[in-house]
Amino acid sequence: MLLAAPLFALPETPPEALAALADRPGAVVVAGGTEVMPDLLWRTRTAAGFVSLRRVAALRGIARTDGELVIGATTPVAALTSAPDAGLRAAASSLGTPLVRTEATIGGNVISALPYRNLLPTLLAGGATLELTSATGSRAVPFDGFITAPGRTGLAEGELLTAVRLPAHRGFADYTKVGRRNAQFVATVSAAIVSRDGGARLAFGNAAPIPFRSDDVDTAATALLDGQASAADLQAAVAAAVDPPEDTIASADYRRHALGVLAVRLVTRAAVDGGLGA
Amino acid sequence: MSGGVGESVRRPDGPAKVRGEFCYAGDLTAEGMLIGATLRSPHPHARITRIDTRAARALPGVLAVLTADDVPGDLHFGLTLRDEPVLADGVVRYAGEPVAVVAAVDAATARRATQAIEVGYEPLPAVTDPELARDGTPLHPDGNVYRHVSYGCGDPDARGVVTVENTYRIGMQDPAFLAPEAGLAQPTADGGVQLEVATQWLHSDQKQIGWATGLPPEKVHVQLGGVGGAFGGREDVTLQVHACLLALATGRPVKMEYTREESFLAHRQRHPGTIWLRHSADADGKLISVEGRVLLDGGAYASTSPVVITNTVTLLQGPYRVDNGRFEGWSVRTNNPSCGAMRGFGVPQAAFAHEAQLDALAAALGLEPLEIRLRNALQRGDVATYGQRFDAPTPVREVIEGLQAIPLPEGIPRKAPGGVGRSAEGGEIRRGIGYAVTIKNLAFSEGHVDESTAEVSLCDGHATVHTACAEVGQGFVTVAEQVARTVLGASTVEVTQPDTLIASAGSTSASRQTMASGTAVHRACLAVRDRLLDRVARAHGLDAAELTVADGVVCAAGKPLTTVAEAAPGQIFRATEHFQHPDTYALGSPEARMYVGYGFSAQRAVVDVDVELGLVSVVQVASCQDVGAVINPTQLLGQIEGGIVQGMGLALMEAVVVRDGLITNPDFQDYLIPTIVDAPEVVSTYVTDPQPGMPHGWKGVGEPPLCTAVPVVAAAVRAATGLPLPSVPIKPEHIALGLGTAPTVSWTTPRPADPARAAQVVVDEEPRDALGTMAEEGAAPARH
Ligand SMILES: Cc1cc2nc3c(=O)[nH]c(=O)nc-3n(C[C@H](O)[C@H](O)[C@H](O)COP(=O)(O)OP(=O)(O)OC[C@H]3O[C@@H](n4cnc5c(N)ncnc54)[C@H](O)[C@@H]3O)c2cc1C
Secondary structure (H helix, E strand, C coil), X not given: CCCCCCCEECCCCHHHHHHHHHHCCCCEEECCCCCHHHHHHCCCCCCCCEEECCCCXXXXXXXXXXCEEEEECCCEHHHHCCCCCHHHHHHHHCCCXXXXXXXXXXXXXXXXXXXXXXXXXXXXXXXXXXXXXXXXXXXXXXXXXXXXXCCEECCCCCCEEEEEEEECCCCEEEEXXXXXXXXXXXXXXXXXXXXXXXXEEEEEECCCCCXXXXXXXXXXXXXXXXXXXXXXXXXXXXHHHCCCCCCCCCCHHHXXXXXXXXXXXXXXXXXHCCCCCC | CCCCCCCCXXXXXXXXXXXXXXXXXXXXXXCCCEEEEEEECCCCCEEEEEEECHHHHXXXXXXXXXCHHHCCCCCEECCCCCCEECCCCCEECCCCCEEEEEEECCHHHHHHHHHHCEEEEEECCCCCCHHHHHHCCCCCCCCCEEEEEEEEECCCCCECCEEEEEEEEECCCCCCCCCCCEXXXXXXXCCCEEEEECCCCHHHHHHHHHHHXXXXXXXXXXXXXCCCCCCCCCCCCCCHHHXXXXXXXXXXXXXXXXCHHXXXXXXXECCCEEEEEEEEECCCCCEEEEEEEEEEEEECCCCCHHHHHHHHHHHHHCCECCCCEEEEEEEEECCCCCECCCCCCCHHHHHHHHHHHHHHHHHHHCCCHHHHHHHHECCCCCECCCCCECCCCCCHHHHHHHHHCCCCCCCCCCCCCCHHHCCCCCCCCEEEEEEEEEEEEECCCCCCCCEEEEEEEEECCEEEEEECCCCCCCCHHHHHHHHHXXXXXXXXEEECCCECCCCCCCCCCCCCHHHHHHHHHHHHHHHHHHHHHHHHHHHHCCCHHHEEEECCEEEECCEEEEECCCCCCCCEEEEEEEEECCCCCCCCCCCCCCXXXXXXXXXXXXXXXXXXXXXXXXXXXEEEEECCXXXXXXXXXXXXXXXXHHHHHHHHCCCCCEXXXXXXXXXXXXXXXXXXXXXXXXXXXXXXXXXXCCHHHCCCCCCHHHHHHHHHHHHHHHHHHCCCCCEECCCHHHHHCCCCCCCEEEECCCECCCHHHCCCEEECCCCCCCCHHHHHCCCCCCCC
């Protein structure tokens, strides 16, 4: 263990990691480093030191318990491409490039807290819970509400994200994203669905400053699944609910439109591929 | 002879590049080397009220801080107008303009030193609209119009039965070469400077370094460093002069290497532009008249803007016969990033517009897209709108027929738009097929002397080829090798690193180096071969006229005599030969010869479009190109594939987005270039009608595929969507939300050309000599 290094710590267990963090105020936690390193390079972030989670074996891996998938925070995105959850698989498979997926972790994706990050709509639609650990113990918080603004979360000082818990389900789950080329792109908009017991729950990326879902949209989506509403109804519900950004990549109008299209397509897939439709 | 002309000889630098061992200019080092860094203006337009470098100079490890006051020679440089200061001269005119440069012991110190320089700016209004700039207050003592061209031919008011008009827009494309600008400058013992740099044009750099340093050319040595792509973006000086000034000021080697962001800020982009076109045709689709107006945004400094605009304006006619027309264009100064050379040099803009017009005419008349093009195809002997006769093979019909012969493969697998995002699933995909045909001028134009020089030596079958031709990935190295094998019968060939010890080869641009430097090499090889054969003839008491070289063997009257390798043991044969294309003249000159030659290209694109989301996948592009001769099939295919992918990039995604003079996306996260997942299948065939006066009949091939790919992809997307799509890049929202104005189609009363105005070119300006250093390369052509 390199705990003694003043600027850089390579702990091997969660308690060591927490201790290393406590010893280094202002230190940045590094998991895969695929956010941290570019930020440092572009000088959008400074660091008074680093605590690397690379050797903390206990934080890596996917386990199935009591109807939940428990995904260690430093599980690489590459491992999620074969996770027993179709939504996660789809979101992971379209993240970055093979090289990036090998290093990138689920924890880094969550803590980056940017509304266009791949895994976030899937976690929101799936009703994920986060396990946050500090020197005084662990707490579980719902992912919904954890991100408060772009780049901001409810993670407390000295706290680590240790696991992401995703309810297992037998329904249909999927994720899709839109960008201007066919691989390696930041989502202009994205959407995820989890559909079970006749209901559909949708979540969206880049539809608002934080990952977004709404009961009204889910009501319209469920109605479409039941044959009680039309695709246009769902698109209208999405358009009314979202507040997407306007930038040089796309207009807010396009995003609003595309989010509605993605919602309809995901519900269509749930109905057809998932055999869930009325 | 194995490895000769016509074979897919492999690049000598290929293995090192694939293994990551190739030495790019950014990998250069020298003992005691300092690192140079640049302080750039954050404002698109501002007056500099003061520069205080004291704090920066006082930092430990900082050896030089230079501003405009420290430039010993002429402050101004530029490829044509010499209007650009080496370091800002009281006013900054674009965001990113260099204000000061520093040299320090390491990169971090150099960066800190740039931050420690205090610059007072008084921001001025940034003029970023080219139309306002054209007619507004001068942003520079030289004014805001880089060049205005205006001419007509025949009777521009002639009309057929149908007239279509529209306004087309082309975005700013970045050359986006993968290795950012880099170079290493070292002071030399004679008080001069030596620069190893990734560039396209060694002698132009040498000249401009000489201006700024005050050194004579013989004291400025430029050598080519490893180049990682260029596409025109390395034709202008960026860090060359700065690195040399810093090396001279410190007496130590200085290396400079840009970050990706700096690269976007510093080099020249493709001109964004607006093109209005009106085409009139008769009921058979034959063009009766064409009128066009072009406005290109040249940005803050001239670069090659005065040359690019003539390409765009004169080639608005496309590869079609146009007897009656009126054409006008401006390239203007704004406070946007400077634009200059990029693969296609003004022609992709014209091609995008004229091909959209041809499709609009075909649709109005119920003709097939290729049918209307065949009916108007230029032929040898036709006269261009600017008066030049097409006096070499002009195989427009042939490239179209060649394209038609490429079968549309049945059941091409769908390549879902949206790619790995899987957004198309659950939606509807529409397939579209589009066509485009283009003309591209080859080599320098309008009196810019197009020449090169090669020195070839041969000893025991080993040939050495020396030119100043910059190898930027295009494959000149293999061309030179192949020629030396075929002509000389050399068993091994070394192409030495280009430098300024030999005369200029001109720029590696304008699809010109095989024609210029390749021909110089060919001539030098012939001269060396003749010297060798003279020697052999004397040794064997034979007549040299009876001797030939074939496959590395010297034959007498067709019978093998000896091998080239053994013909004259230990003897060195050497020759230096020069090649220069016939002179060209400015638009409007009585000689009526603006261009050296042309390449023609026809393409068909198949696209799948997710109309609801506006996403496009290019499934296949078929190409038939007029290439003169196939010198190296693999390298040729590389040019075709690369040009097509770069052109589809401009058509679908590549745009430098400038807001209020600031580039908003100077990085590869937001400036997207196609990935291999986006690249279509490419089917490539050729028309090989030899170019007169060229060895093997070769001609340039690098630009036409890009020029054609832009309109062909747009045409296919239009075919899939039924939308007008008058702008590139086509954004998803243009398709999904149906943005963009359709051409106006009007049915007109035919009005034949007034015979009194027939067949003459009228230029509304005095022809002027080619501008600036591009011409200074050699003797200006004689004027009558
Ligand atoms: C070329 C490239 C392409 C990319 N493409 C995509 C893409 O398509 N989609 C996408 O969503 N993302 C993309 N990314 C971004 C990035 O790869 C992902 O967000 C990734 O999941 C981040 O994980 P990481 O482990 O590398 O994060 P790191 O860089 O290690 O960390 C990111 C942030 O999370 C914090 N952190 C990490 N782990 C923990 C923890 N356990 N507890 C507390 N804090 C923690 C860090 O301190 C830091 O603030 C791309 C990145 C690159 C370089």
